[in-house]
Amino acid sequence: MIDKTCVIEDIRPHFTHGQTVMVGGFGVPGTPFTLIDALLASGASNLTLIKNEANEDHMGLSKLIEARRVQKIITSHLGLNATVIGMMNRGEVEVEFYPQGILAEKIRAGGAGLFGFLTDIGIDTILRENKAVVTIAGREVIVEPALRADVALIHAAAGDRCGNLIYERSARNFNPVMATAAGRVIAEVERVVEVGSLEPDQIHTPGAFVDHVVEIRQLTAEYGILAHHVL
Amino acid sequence: MIDKTCVIEDIRPHFTHGQTVMVGGFGVPGTPFTLIDALLASGASNLTLIKNEANEDHMGLSKLIEARRVQKIITSHLGLNATVIGMMNRGEVEVEFYPQGILAEKIRAGGAGLFGFLTDIGIDTILRENKAVVTIAGREVIVEPALRADVALIHAAAGDRCGNLIYERSARNFNPVMATAAGRVIAEVERVVEVGSLEPDQIHTPGAFVDHVVEIRQLTAEYGILAHHVL
Amino acid sequence: MSYKTKIAARAAREVRPGQVINLGIGIPTRIPEYLAADMPVWVHSENGILGMGLRCRRGAEDRNLIDAGGSYVTLVPGASFFDSALSFALVRGGRLDVAFLGALEISCTGDLANWIIPGKYAPGIGGGMELAQKARRVIVTTTHTTREGAPKILPQCTLPLTAKSCVDTIITEMAVIDVTPDGLRLREIAAETDVTQVQARTGAPLIVPEGELPVF
């Protein structure tokens, strides 16, 4: 067995200027904060980032954007991040929006080695502008190209040494699809477990998709409960 | 909670003449033999069936075809069923072949409410004949339409009363994608379990996709080991 | 009772046993509070949950269990988790019975605009467009007029559409209105108002059925 576990310092050389980086997570759950910090520390800039949202102000993905390392964000919604919306409105970062499930589907198509898919989502809206439209089964549909990245940053609850991953609760979200859709897939895990200890029927991401597994040394405050979302 | 469990006799009225029926399974594992027998007993004919293969001679799907209930099979490979290959060659049943992963992907696209997808699989072969071809990212690709069915017949290891399913080992195969892609989804399960006893992170098919759950009264010989595949 | 409470409580009465429903941000998230405790319903969340319960009481939060709006939530027995691709397969594939959504504008043919105010508000698309376009039934829960008192229900939308002809029912603090092939049909009216007032604050003609209107 080739052990895919490594320490965070081993990851940094994989980050380079101008890369496209997919980042898992939907809000706090599933966001790989440790890997994002490593990407920030690497100094890589002119990045294109793909993530459901940009986290909230001063957290996670937002740190990279606020540090002006990001040329473009491909995302679904920035509603909880006034800082990034401000930067977008001032033209300081380019933003490309997709309907949330279409974004997930574009990534999945990239991971599945498809070139794109056909959808009627948005066909009667301004979303159809500047998109290729074809007719199938008598219906006009948008041609959505597949999306892949140079690197995917994944957060999982547990990973074994050969890269098998399991996710917990709503922290699954975009992580499994992104784990299929990048040239290099790096997973941070809350605990590394020995090979054979994950039940084969319960593995969410098979190890073949994962290149590196990094154990998180400490779940920092960013991973915790956000006070302003508490009842 | 609305209890989705029922007995096999309740299922029969859902089978009608001319239906399109998806059937899970890859060989014996995951093939819903009990539901296939119910479809046979219903007398429904002129069926269009969608399944990875037609099982082996005189088993499972093959019984429906041999009983002349089937107009067309949409499948990937019939290599282990000389009876059905013979019927195909004599024009007694229409067969539409797709590459195995493309068949899975067409069903998944149907389940995901997409109209189709773009793939280069087969683009340099006779498969491109009579297919719509478009150019994307400088590459000629085939437009594969999505596939849905009136009814999907699913086999699962366990199901709870609200339709959540888990599959075992290589019996998963086409079942989870087919469970998303039909107007009526009927699952046979080896055991019915109480709601709440399946771990939410380990459920393979969420109950929302499943309309009926039928407990298999007895695992007949068809579900067992095939002697001619034993070492 | 606040407008929002009244709307959420009335909207809860549209839910049928066994339905799979999705609750948009704002008023819809309050609907579960007004469902009967024994009402069997499956609440879907875009971030990959089926079977959400009420919002989580303070102190019991699970850092890995939030809804699509970021609130900490609970689960009901039979809940399941899945990835974002399957979450929207459920929506687009026709397994979502009802989506409750907010609105900026609704047209008399059921067009919905709720995601952009050009030059002012454009935080992205999120899951709303797929919910609006693909849920089997779309119920808009919204105040009847804007803060400035302008009608939100119009002959046609002036803002960019979320989806065309998607709205089935509009529930406001004043009325329950169905979008029908013949136009907007008043189904129920709030106790605090009357048909003249509802029509006055609605920017498109209402069909008022004969006989007494049910009151909520």
Next chain:
Amino acid sequence: MSYKTKIAARAAREVRPGQVINLGIGIPTRIPEYLAADMPVWVHSENGILGMGLRCRRGAEDRNLIDAGGSYVTLVPGASFFDSALSFALVRGGRLDVAFLGALEISCTGDLANWIIPGKYAPGIGGGMELAQKARRVIVTTTHTTREGAPKILPQCTLPLTAKSCVDTIITEMAVIDVTPDGLRLREIAAETDVTQVQARTGAPLIVPEGELPVF
């Protein structure tokens, strides 16, 4: 040693540690028997398995654990199961390092035909087309000639293609041949034969490197 045994044993030597490999029906399924016991390799099966071990010994079969050819198999630690869509996402998405496939014909530019003999044999497509087109490396394991002694390696295929320009290496009972931009390059030769015989049974010209050829 039979032809098939010799080919499978030689093919096993192409496997590198940590690779994800898929074994087509026939000769390839015998490759694991010839891998070193400590060789870390992940065997993928189209029906949704990563981490297959050897074929299952008689009496220990699990009715739910077969490979894509129907044989009962075993697992290695770290194995996982997944559905058919993810199984082929792995293949088409570039995570399959090597596919070992059988052949009816191979052209000198690496075209592969292995699924149809018009009028005689057309059982379907299966997973082979995707394996041939998308594996990072395609190794064909086949007898050097047909049963009738006709070359399978040809200037161009006469049968319908499985995939164009997909074959990287051909392993037969006579030789190991790489498909290169310059043409077919003889890499190794069987102890039982010589270059003249190999060329005589090959329907396209072979590039024979200078010096002594490794023997297997």
